[in-house]
Amino acid sequence: MTGPSQPKRASVCVLGSANMDLVVTVDRAPTPGETAVGHEFAQIPGGKGANQALAAARAGGDVRMLGAVGDDAFGRRIRAVLEADGVDTIGLHIVDVPTGTVRRSTRKVNPDWAELAQGEGGAELRSFGGSGELTGT
Numbered sequence: 001m002t003g004p005s006q007p008k009r010a011s012v013c014v015l016g017s018a019n020m021d022l023v024v025t026v027d028r029a030p031t032p033g034e035t036a037v038g039h040e041f042a043q044i045p046g047g048k049g050a051n052q053a054l055a056a057a058r059a060g061g062d063v064r065m066l067g068a069v070g071d072d073a074f075g076r077r078i079r080a081v082l083e084a085d086g087v088d089t090i091g092l093h094i095v096d097v098p099t100g101t102v103r104r105s106t107r108k109v110n111p112d113w114a115e116l117a118q119g120e121g122g123a124e125l126r127s128f129g130g131s132g133e134l135t136g137t
Contacts (some may be wrong), residue, residue: 012056015066016049018082019100020074045078046102057085066091070099100127 023037053065066085069075071094077088078099 010056010061012053012061012063013066013091014049014053014063016052017100018045018050018065018067018069018075018078019045019047019102020027020044021046021102021104023032023104027033043074043077045074045081047078047100048113050078050082054085055078055084057082057087064088064091068095070095070097073101074099074101 002018021042021044023042023044024036025040026036026038028036047067048066049065059065063086065082069078069092075094079092082089082092131136
């Protein structure tokens, strides 16, 4: 039952990717083919679909995620993160292939961040300024 003190939650269904971002912090962005020494490593659940599902759930939506993850540690972690924020994962299928990954190198240039993302579509360089923080995508 909804009323003035309990507004109806928006129903949202997200069909999209769910993958694990593998992030290494380096002093500078490596050139193509170059090996760079990393200082920190993080595994951050991501993917455009999973990020949208989390954002909608955190904004108060009633959210269901449709997609696929592998039957592995990355897939289990992504599912757990989504469920912890209230996303219904009944449509997030477990498949017999590894969960997708995106490899990222990040470098901090005080006070700005720069990010080099290396995925299936090749390398893409993006800059973020001002906040001094970088969040997984």
